Amino acid sequence: MRPRGRAHNEARVRAFRGIAPRCDDRGMDAPNRSAPAFLFDLDGTLVDSVYQHVIAWRDALEEVGIDLPVWKIHRRIGMSGGLFLNQLAREVEGVLDPEVIAALPGLHTDAFIRRFDSVRPLPGAGELLATLSAHDVPWAIATSGPERYARRSLEVLGLPAETPLITRDQVRYAKPDPDLFLTAAERIGADVTASVVVGDSVWDLLAARRARALGIGLLSGGYGREELVFSGAYRVYEDPRDLLAHLDEVGVRRPL
Amino acid sequence: MRPRGRAHNEARVRAFRGIAPRCDDRGMDAPNRSAPAFLFDLDGTLVDSVYQHVIAWRDALEEVGIDLPVWKIHRRIGMSGGLFLNQLAREVEGVLDPEVIAALPGLHTDAFIRRFDSVRPLPGAGELLATLSAHDVPWAIATSGPERYARRSLEVLGLPAETPLITRDQVRYAKPDPDLFLTAAERIGADVTASVVVGDSVWDLLAARRARALGIGLLSGGYGREELVFSGAYRVYEDPRDLLAHLDEVGVRRPL
Numbered sequence: 286m287r288p289r290g291r292a293h294n295e296a297r298v299r300a301f302r303g304i305a306p307r308c309d310d311r312g313m314d315a316p317n318r319s320a321p322a323f324l325f326d327l328d329g330t331l332v333d334s335v336y337q338h339v340i341a342w343r344d345a346l347e348e349v350g351i352d353l354p355v356w357k358i359h360r361r362i363g364m365s366g367g368l369f370l371n372q373l374a375r376e377v378e379g380v381l382d383p384e385v386i387a388a389l390p391g392l393h394t395d396a397f398i399r400r401f402d403s404v405r406p407l408p409g410a411g412e413l414l415a416t417l418s419a420h421d422v423p424w425a426i427a428t429s430g431p432e433r434y435a436r437r438s439l440e441v442l443g444l445p446a447e448t449p450l451i452t453r454d455q456v457r458y459a460k461p462d463p464d465l466f467l468t469a470a471e472r473i474g475a476d477v478t479a480s481v482v483v484g485d486s487v488w489d490l491l492a493a494r495r496a497r498a499l500g501i502g503l504l505s506g507g508y509g510r511e512e513l514v515f516s517g518a519y520r521v522y523e524d525p526r527d528l529l530a531h532l533d534e535v536g537v538r539r540p541l
Numbered sequence: 542m543r544p545r546g547r548a549h550n551e552a553r554v555r556a557f558r559g560i561a562p563r564c565d566d567r568g569m570d571a572p573n574r575s576a577p578a579f580l581f582d583l584d585g586t587l588v589d590s591v592y593q594h595v596i597a598w599r600d601a602l603e604e605v606g607i608d609l610p611v612w613k614i615h616r617r618i619g620m621s622g623g624l625f626l627n628q629l630a631r632e633v634e635g636v637l638d639p640e641v642i643a644a645l646p647g648l649h650t651d652a653f654i655r656r657f658d659s660v661r662p663l664p665g666a667g668e669l670l671a672t673l674s675a676h677d678v679p680w681a682i683a684t685s686g687p688e689r690y691a692r693r694s695l696e697v698l699g700l701p702a703e704t705p706l707i708t709r710d711q712v713r714y715a716k717p718d719p720d721l722f723l724t725a726a727e728r729i730g731a732d733v734t735a736s737v738v739v740g741d742s743v744w745d746l747l748a749a750r751r752a753r754a755l756g757i758g759l760l761s762g763g764y765g766r767e768e769l770v771f772s773g774a775y776r777v778y779e780d781p782r783d784l785l786a787h788l789d790e791v792g793v794r795r796p797l
Binding site: 329333335336339340343347352354355356359403405407408504505506507508509510511512515524 | 592596603608615659664760762765766767780
């Protein structure tokens with residue numbers, strides 16, 4: 286803590302005297318002047334797959350005799366499967382068999398894969414990523430889902446296999462823990478505190494805050510605008526196409 | 542307008558003098574002292590069927606080659622099918638064939654009926670209606686859907702065939718026009734301005750305001766709380782069970 290505190294105090298003194306900050310003056314809370322990197326969620330943010338996930342979870346839960354209202358499933362898409370099941374176990378009346386809980390993620394994945402043929406890119410997703418690349422803005426994808434179907438979404442988006450992709454399998458904790466976005470930033474050599482997290486769910490935005498990144502919400506996963514703002518989004522757009530049309534608002538310079 | 546104006550002025554004078562209002566003093570804008578009647582939406586409010594409707598519309602649109610992001614379908618469930626298709630025709634790039642538009646409602650209904658087996662009552666729905674009946678609170682159901690599948694939802698809820706049910710077929714305009722709720726109030730002999738509309742969608746709440754009823758929003762259709770508040774809900778609950786637990790807040794007296 287000592288060195289950080291001293292650097293921080295030095296920075297305050299320099300700021301007070303009107304002296305420009307030195308590069309190494311930046312403490313944890315210092316504003317960041319570099320152009321942001323973009324860390325994207327996948328389902329509901331780049332591909333239109335949230336409602337297929339919802340119905341797949343509903344099918345999986347019904348297979349084991351659990352009747353959970355569908356909107357409550359919807360509101361948990363994108364969070365860590367383990368946390369989802371923990372919450373579920375507390376909420377469902379009666380005791381859940383540990384074997385049943387262990388079987389659910391597999392049943393959900395199977396049910397989702399069966400519906401995968403109907404998954405499409407969200408409007409503007411490919412164009413947005415291509416535009417960032419064309420302007421040398423680093424970006425990566427970080428998803429609470431397993432690699433098994435995240436790879437298939439990359440194909441739907443027409444992205445190459447070497448696209449920076451962090452999946453559930455690569456971190457200890459999924460969203461709303463910050464690990465996925467922290468690892469994604471590291472993978473592309475970006476400072477996470479200078480990064481923008483783009484996601485459709487409350488879990489993306491909570492993870493963004495814990496990672497000390499800025500969060501941009503997209504409505505394309507079916508959350509309401511205010512839910513995303515109240516979860517910490519500093520800006521909300523409809524979908525990737527709408528974000529692309531407003532990149533100038535969020536730190537991407539594209540000279541005419 | 543004359544008689545209404547005179548009654549209204551008389552009521553103001555009586556109120557100014559501290560005289561209790563007479564029964565016939567009530568103008569359109571006068572507060573209403575009678576216990577409210579309840580006018581319920583059906584899908585997403587009493588039965589857990591919104592996501593099946595969403596997927597059914599997606600299937601129907603895909604059958605005719607229209608690729609609409611699923612969240613945009615979700616946000617239109619519960620509105621008049623005709624208005625939905627008008628909006629769609631404006632939004633979809635390229636010209637929509639009138640024959641295609643005419644075929645869509647039937648395709649949607651077929652796709653919904655195919656998924657109907659997975660429709661369940663929402664938690665507390667039956668108990669809420671039984672409690673209102675037990676306390677002599679009049680209630681009716683008013684849905685933008687056709688009688689064909691609304692009747693099936695009554696069966697899911699275990700309600701008798703003579704339940705007051707207003708469907709799309711019985712009015713000229715569906716939600717967000719007020720006709721369904723106005724007709725529902727008439728059917729049960731209730732004053733709509735003394736009624737409470739209970740619905741899960743923005744369209745229910747807009748129709749409630751146009752009917753000069755009070756709107757209660759339920760989260761069980763997948764809208765966010767703030768979307769419902771900003772659409773005019775004077776109170777929002779999770780689902781029928783949550784409303785039942787809070788009936789005391791909205792004008793239903795249940796002495797212990």
